Amino acid sequence: MMQYWPLMLKSAGTTLWLSWLAMLLGALGGTALALLRQIRFAPLRWVVIGYMEFFRSIPILIVLFFAFYGVPLLLEVDISPFVAATLALALHASATMSEVVSAGIASVGRGQWEAAAAAGFSWPQTMRHIIAPQALRVILPPSVGVFITTLKESSLASIIGYIELTRTGLLVRDSTGGGFLPLLALGAVYFVINYAISQVGAALERRLHIGRRSDLVGAMA
Amino acid sequence: MTEILALDGLVKRFGSRTILDGISLNVSAGEIVCFVGPSGTGKSTLLRCINGLEDIQGGRISFEGQAVQGNPSAIRAVRKRVGMIFQHFNLYPHLTALQNVMLAPVVVHKEAKAEVEARARALFDKVRLAHRINAYPAEMSGGEQQRVAIARALCTNPHLLMFDEPTSALDPETVGDVLTVMRDLALEGRTMLVVTHEIRFAADVGTRMVFMDQCRIVEQGDPRAMVAGAQTERARKFLGTIHG
Ligand SMILES: Nc1ncnc2c1ncn2[C@@H]1O[C@H](COP(=O)(O)OP(=O)(O)OP(=O)(O)O)[C@@H](O)[C@H]1O
Ligand SMILES: [Mg+2]
Numbered sequence: 303m304m305q306y307w308p309l310m311l312k313s314a315g316t317t318l319w320l321s322w323l324a325m326l327l328g329a330l331g332g333t334a335l336a337l338l339r340q341i342r343f344a345p346l347r348w349v350v351i352g353y354m355e356f357f358r359s360i361p362i363l364i365v366l367f368f369a370f371y372g373v374p375l376l377l378e379v380d381i382s383p384f385v386a387a388t389l390a391l392a393l394h395a396s397a398t399m400s401e402v403v404s405a406g407i408a409s410v411g412r413g414q415w416e417a418a419a420a421a422g423f424s425w426p427q428t429m430r431h432i433i434a435p436q437a438l439r440v441i442l443p444p445s446v447g448v449f450i451t452t453l454k455e456s457s458l459a460s461i462i463g464y465i466e467l468t469r470t471g472l473l474v475r476d477s478t479g480g481g482f483l484p485l486l487a488l489g490a491v492y493f494v495i496n497y498a499i500s501q502v503g504a505a506l507e508r509r510l511h512i513g514r515r516s517d518l519v520g521a522m523a
Numbered sequence: 524m525t526e527i528l529a530l531d532g533l534v535k536r537f538g539s540r541t542i543l544d545g546i547s548l549n550v551s552a553g554e555i556v557c558f559v560g561p562s563g564t565g566k567s568t569l570l571r572c573i574n575g576l577e578d579i580q581g582g583r584i585s586f587e588g589q590a591v592q593g594n595p596s597a598i599r600a601v602r603k604r605v606g607m608i609f610q611h612f613n614l615y616p617h618l619t620a621l622q623n624v625m626l627a628p629v630v631v632h633k634e635a636k637a638e639v640e641a642r643a644r645a646l647f648d649k650v651r652l653a654h655r656i657n658a659y660p661a662e663m664s665g666g667e668q669q670r671v672a673i674a675r676a677l678c679t680n681p682h683l684l685m686f687d688e689p690t691s692a693l694d695p696e697t698v699g700d701v702l703t704v705m706r707d708l709a710l711e712g713r714t715m716l717v718v719t720h721e722i723r724f725a726a727d728v729g730t731r732m733v734f735m736d737q738c739r740i741v742e743q744g745d746p747r748a749m750v751a752g753a754q755t756e757r758a759r760k761f762l763g764t765i766h767g
Contacts, residue, residue, distance in 0.1 A: 413609065413611055413613040414613060414615065416576060416609070416613060417607075417609065417613035417614075417615070419576060419602070420574055420576060420602060420605075420607040421602065421606075421607075421626075421627040421631060421675075421676075421679065422599050422602035422603040422627065422631045422632075422679075423627070423630065423631055424599070427630050427631065431626060431630055432615055432626075435617045436615075436616065436617050439617075
């Protein structure tokens with residue numbers, strides 16, 4: 303068993319990389335969707351809401367299969383398991399993140415928009431200097447949760463043959479005679495990674511002064 | 524006197540409800556116009572129309588000779604020259620007092636940071652808050668926050684200051700600090716529109732009082748004369764009740 307640890311750790315890195323990339327794309331996509339939702343144009347809002355509801359209701363495994371088997375058929379491009387997994391996880395994360403970012407923007411009171419408008423700030427200036435910094439405090443905590451979920455969901459990539467952490471754990475189990483220990487080790491690695499992520503998230507939240515009295519005032523103003 | 528603001532037959536509706544019904548008013552440089560009247564008569568809405576926070580359904584607004592309504596770039600140009608002070612301060616909670624004051628000059632007016640900071644520090648002296656310069660809004664009293672909000676408006680060198688009930692959300696003991704600062708501004712000859720229930724302040728500092736009721740300007744004139752005895756029954760009754 304001991305000889306397989308380097309392999310496990312290396313594949314833990316693969317899983318982290320895959321989930322990080324998917325999360326990054328998902329956060330960017332989710333933010334773009336949330337900003338589109340801000341535009342007061344009903345058809346655009348319906349499209350965004352439709353997208354969100356769609357990816358929220360479809361099992362991620364089906365999105366994954368669609369990306370891996372469907373996209374190559376439709377677009378006649380070869381897609382690697384890595385790209386398919388990243389795409390599927392990112393689509394899923396973007397739907398959740400658009401909800402999270404929208405809630406963050408909505409948490410900033412109307413008075414902030416008015417003060418900014420009255421002072422002559424343009425919409426992008428208002429977003430960047432006044433709304434985003436306040437929204438970020440609300441957005442960060444659930445985003446850490448989305449990242450952890452994405453990381454756990456990335457184990458599904460093993461099904462389309464991508465050798466990430468779960469797949470590696472199962473391979474190790476096969477070649478060591480199918481014991482219980484490799485599964486335990488696998489679980490432990492996931493736990494350590496996710497625990498570390500939530501700790502980093504908590505540290506970031508403290509840096510952003512989450513829970514200060516000023517948050518209450520901001521929400522009221 | 525140079526005319527700063529001209530309202531001509533201003534009409535504002537929310538849906539089918541008329542809120543302002545033909546408001547005409549001219550304001551010259553250096554005037555301090557105090558708006559009084561019962562709740563819900565459209566005083567706040569009137570100020571918000573002037574800097575384009577609300578669109579209007581009729582009439583004309585011109586600020587320093589430029590039409591305000593309709594044209595987004597004209598509205599922004601006006602907003603850069605009009606400072607607004609809100610009942611609930613609306614400071615930016617994620618920024619310190621100094622950062623609050625400096626943000627618009629740097630971001631909107633694209634001025635050099637060092638210059639803005641020097642001006643901002645002088646303004647904190649003026650509003651008597653030099654010791655609170657690095658405090659966050661949540662760490663300040665209402666009266667302090669409102670004085671930061673005044674400094675924030677002043678730092679863009681506005682040609683007109685609009686106050687919407689600046690002391691209504693304050694504890695009684697901090698009202699005086701804010702009114703003192705506003706008196707100083709009046710002495711400097713600033714042009715101000717003030718919606719207020721502080722009749723004593725309006726009488727002392729105002730150069731004109733405008734009494735509004737039911738979507739219209741009912742009466743306007745010298746504040747002291749109006750407090751002593753208004754022409755119209757409605758104004759007399761209102762000023763009587765509020766004056767105690
Ligand atoms: N966004 C809005 N949508 C619909 N009605 C509104 C809106 N804003 C204000 N009103 C209505 O317009 C009327 C005038 O409101 P406004 O706030 O201008 O009154 P006010 O004179 O400032 O009163 P107060 O002394 O209570 O502040 C009120 O009846 C209010 O309900
Ligand atoms: Mg009002």
